[in-house]
Structures are given as C-alpha cells and as structure tokens.
Amino acid sequence: MVARSESSGQGAGDRDRPSAESVAGQAVVSPVPARGLSSLRPFHYRNYFLLWAGGMVSVIGSWMQTVAVGALIVAHTGKATWAVVVAAGGFLPIGLLSPVGGALADRIPRRAALVMGNLLAGAVALAIALLVAAGRDSPELLTLLVTAQGAVSAMVGPFQQAILPDLVPQKEFLAAVSLNSAQFNLGRVIGPALAGVTIASFGYPVAFVANAASFLAVVVALFFIRLASPPGRAEQTGLLTSLRLGARATRAEPGCRAAIGTIALVGLSASPFIALVPVMAHRLTHAGARGIASATGLLTTAQGIGAVVGALAIAPLAARFGRGRILIGSLAVLPPVLILYGFAPSLAFALPALFVVGLVYISVLSGLSTVVQLRAPAELRGRVLSLYLVALGVSYPIGSLVQGPVADSLGLAWTTAVAGCLLAIALVLIRVLRPGVFRTLAARTSREVPPTSASS
DSSP: OOOOSOOOOSOGGGTTOOOSSOBTTBOBOSOOOTTSOGGGGGGGBHHHHHHHHHHHHHHHHHHHHHHHHHHHHHHHHOOHHHHHHHHHHHHHHHHHHHHHHHHHHTTSOHHHHHHHHHHHHHHHHHHHHHHHHTTOOOHHHHHHHHHHHHHHHHHHHHHHHHHGGGTSOGGGHHHHHHHHHHHHHHHHHHHHHHHHHHHHHHOHHHHHHHHHHHHHHHHHHHTTOOOOOOTTTTOOSOHHHHHHHHHHHHHHOHHHHHHHHHHHHHHHHTGGGTTTHHHHHHHHHOOOHHHHHHHHHHHHHHHHHHHHHHHHHHHHHHHHHOHHHHHHHHHHHHHHHHHHHHTOOSHHHHHHHHHHHHHHHHHHHHHHHHHHHHHSOGGGHHHHHHHHHHHHHHHHHHHHHHHHHHHHHHOHHHHHHHHHHHHHHHHHHHHHHOHHHHHHHHOOOTTSOOHHHHTO
C-alpha cells in the first residue's frame, strides 16, 4: 500500500490545535465511553475512518505481494542475501527520496499526490504479475520492480505522515498512530494467509494481480474526502532551501533528533528480522517454493497478530503509565525477545516468539513516530517526518544487507542473536553516556495532553 489512513483538512493557522468536536471539517460521531476503547476513538472522525478502511484493503494486497516475492526469490535461490536485497530494494528509496517528498508535502495538494502514487504503485504490481506469469521472474528483475514501487512509496510517504495531525486532536495522536500500525499489521495477518491460499490454488501471478487491484480502494476513499491546501503551499523558496529549512528545524528540536537517531539504531540492528522471515521459514521447513510460502505466511501472520495486539494496547497503557514509560520499556525488552526468536528450534516455537517480537517492535515504532508528530513544527511537519522516514529507510536496508550475507555464513540464529546483543549494548551505552536522550523521548510536550486526561 502507498497511501495510509491520513488526510488533510484545516486552515494553516489552526493546524496545530484541531478541536475534539471538528477536525478537518468532518463531523464527529457519538463520543467513545470515557474509559473504554480509547484505542478506537480516532475512528469517530469520518475522514480518518474512510482512509483507514480503504488503506486496510490496500495493505492486505501489499502483504500478499511481500510474501509472494520473498518466498519466490528464496525458493529460486535458497540465499538469505537475495531475500534482503529485494527487501532493501523496497526500502532504500525511502531513505533517498523521502526528503523530496517531505518538501513537496508541505507545498502541493495532497490528495492528487496520493491518488497518483497509488495508481503508479498498482501499475508496477500489475507489471510484476505479467512478468511472473510469463516466466520472467529473475531475482534481478523482481528487485528492480520492487525498487520502483519503493520509490513511489518514498515520494508519497511524507504526505501520509504529515496529514495525520489534521484528522484527530492531539490527545488522540498516539491512538491514531497505533491504529495506523494496527492497519498495517492486520494486513500482515490477513494478507499472508490469503497469499498462501492464493498461491497454492492459483499460483504466484494471481497474488500480484490482487495487490494491483487493492490500490484502487485508497483511490476511491480519497475521492470522498475534501482536503485543504498544505500549510506551506504559498512558499516562494526553492526546493533545496525548503529541504534545508526542514533539516534545520529537526536539528533544533531535541525530541525529533532523539527519535530519528533511535529509529536509525533500531533499523540497523532489529528491523532486518522482517526481511529474513522467508529465510527463517526455509531454515525451519526445508520445503519447496509453496511450502516456504506457506511457512512465510504463518510467520508473518504471527508477527502481525502480535503487532495488532500491541498497537491496540498502546493507547490505554500509555494513558495509565505514560507514553514515555511504555516507549522506554519497549526499547529495553526488544533485544531479548529478538534473541529468543532467533534461536527458535521449530516452527511451533518460532510462531509465538515472533508474536511477542511483533508486539514489542510495533510499540517502539509507534512511540517514536508519535514523538516526531508531537514535536515537529506544523508548517515543517512533512519535511521533519521525511527525515524520520530517511532514518528508517536507510538503516533498515543497510542492516538487512549486512545481516543477509552474515546469515549465509554463520546461520540465521547467531546473526539475529548478535544483532539483538548489539542493540542492547548500544541502548545501555546511550543510557550511561547520554541519559538526556531517553529523558527527551519520554518527556511530554507543552501541546500534549497528560495521560490522565487522555482517557477522558
């Protein structure tokens, strides 16, 4: 999926303080009970719900393609290196092109960009389906097409990120970010299962066709939503100057700096486990192409279920214990659960282990993204968020490209364990040498509603 459940709405002067009664000009339906279902409150904002629902369809299709591509390449090559190369191809453009997308997100109409992005990504998915059906499914060609699709996502990703604060009031930011994560990971639950059934019944090309069609769901949802102009549309500065302003704003805000640095560390060490899921499936099953696809689907689904549970639990837990405590605690727990998963002796053990990894990992990502959403200046939000995407988009493929060949040499279990240990050591060093980093990540902003009020 390219476009997620985000859109824009208010005038520039009010973009930092949308009211609980009307966000982006949309009606709010009956309020959620005071202390119940706090994670679901963003659904009571019409535009948010429409794009979330359309995005749900699209992300299911995207996960069908992710599982199909990974299983197809590992089955053909048997190499972890190729699995991480294709994963890196999908993510590396985010690190290279997100700043350009961020600058444009603050200047040009967002609905048109999101519609065009989804149509282009769907066209690439259709091209993959046709080539696989014709037997032209070499790893090199698949990597090239996945990279092209990643480039589209990189350009429109900042549009998606920048729009969220215009949909819900600030006290719902964490819940909205968590619901976006839940959307992505519900797709991780449903998509791989559908991919396994589809590939077993009809073959790989049909899974790619389903993904191509799924992008239309977001396009349809966008046509039912009215979007206001971005706050920086009238800027007369050039693109390079605009990018420099975003970088300067990021350096000036300690919370944004801390979140971006932390996500880069997590991307290098922990995130590559995602690219290596097909390799884990191959190690635990030693099956053919369809068997690997089935095991990959099961593992991906387990991670997705964990992430959905985590995403829905984050908001009520943060309301009780504080957003900062949940984020710091999740960072501390991530290395040991990653090591436990890496040494899984069987598929039956790996599934619950990956469930826990998914739960903790999504808590880290949601917490760090929320820090940037809260602290980025409204008029520069797209550019600041694009730098957050750069940090993840560069660190994840670099970490994957390092860990893939190491896994081919040392084995996947030791590779994942060493990565978890390195993350733990780095976090301890930060805590000892730069304690202000964690304090900044945990601190509330002047615009943030205290946890005791978030559930009222």
